[in-house]
Amino acid sequence: MNHVRSVGMRKAARIAFVSMVLASAGFGVTACQSDPDIDITKLGLQTEPPEVLYNQGLANMKAGNLAEASRKFDAIERQNPFTEWGRKALVMSTFTKYRLGRNDDAIATGNRYMNQYPQSQDSGYVQYLVGLAYSKQIADVTQDQRAARSTIEAMTKVVNNYPDSEYVEDAQAKIRFARDQLAGKEMQIGRYYLERKEYLAAIQRFRVVVEQYSNTNQVEEALARLVETYFAMGIVEEAQTAAAVLGRNYPDSQWYADSYKLLQTGGVQPRENRGSWISRAGAKLIGA
Structure with missing residues (x-):
């Protein structure tokens, strides 16, 4: 009888211990889950050493199971923060989250890495991943362009802080795209004001x-819209200057052809006023 009572007490102790571990991990334990032989690894608890988890993560990546790989890397970082394994896991966690399309999570993980390991061997790559995650969130020009601004900020850090890295060329391409989006947003708003005959507001956007975006694809139209807007306001000299700058930089542009025809309806031609802000800005254009 004493032997039976002792076995029962040990069994109850094991059940209580497992219940305590699961409860501390946020799992509710019901009566039917109180089996002393329960496999806690099936409940998502990663208990292997970090190097084992890391290799499991790589294996899952190779097999195309990015979600499981991400969980392995996250477990390493949680259990081994500020260690070399934790650092390596943060890199891979950022990558897998980006590839899964979990861009906000990738950005958060990548930024945490950059805060903890700004001078590490992988910091340039992680900063690049953050920029990529932002670039994936860039919306149509009719929508908010906050992600475009964040892309520029993140990718500029790649270019400036890691000028010899292999990611610089693509970072610069992403910056150009994001800047074109921002310029496109300004053009969209400017056209809206122009259609409503709110000319001063339209000029502000085209300006x-x-x-600010002289190296984007939006400049030709911006100059043409300035011709149109100033001409509609009766400020012919500025319209002529905008057309002259447009023609000098983009002589074969359809925008220039249309602007020239518009001026002809008023009996004038393109003529540059060197004292105009348009002339000063035009001197900085790529085609100048």
Whole structure:
């Protein structure tokens, strides 16, 4: 009888211990889950050494199971923070989250890595991944362009802080694309004001494109819209200047052809006023 009572007590102790571990991990334990032989690894608890988990993560990546790989890397970082294995796991966690399309999570993980290991051997790559995750969130120009601004900021860090890295060329391409999006947003708003005959507001938007986004694909139209807007306001000299700058930089542009025809309806031709802000901005254009 004493032997039976002792076995029963040991069994109850094991059940209580497993219940305590599961409860601390956030799992509710019901009566039917109180089997002393329960396999806690099936409940998502990663208990292997970090090197084992890391290799399991790589194996899952190779097999195309990115979600499981991400869980393995996350487990390493949780259980071994500020270690070499934890650092390596953060890199792979950022990558897998990006590949899974979990861009916000990838950004958060990547930024945590950059805060903890800004001078590490993988910091340039992680910063690049953060930029890629932002670039995937860039929306159509009719929508908010916050992600475009964040892309520029993140990729500029790649270019400036890691100038010899293999990611610089693509980072620069992503910056150009994001800048074109921002310029496109300004053009969209400018056209809206122009259609409503709110000319001063329209000019302000087109001016931003010419002065701040001179190396984007939006500049030709911005200059043409300035011709149209100033001409509609009766400020012919500025319209002529915008057309002259447009023609000098983009002589074969359809935008220039249309602007020239518009000026002809008023009996004038393109003529540059060197004192105009348009002339000063035009001197900085790629085609100048």
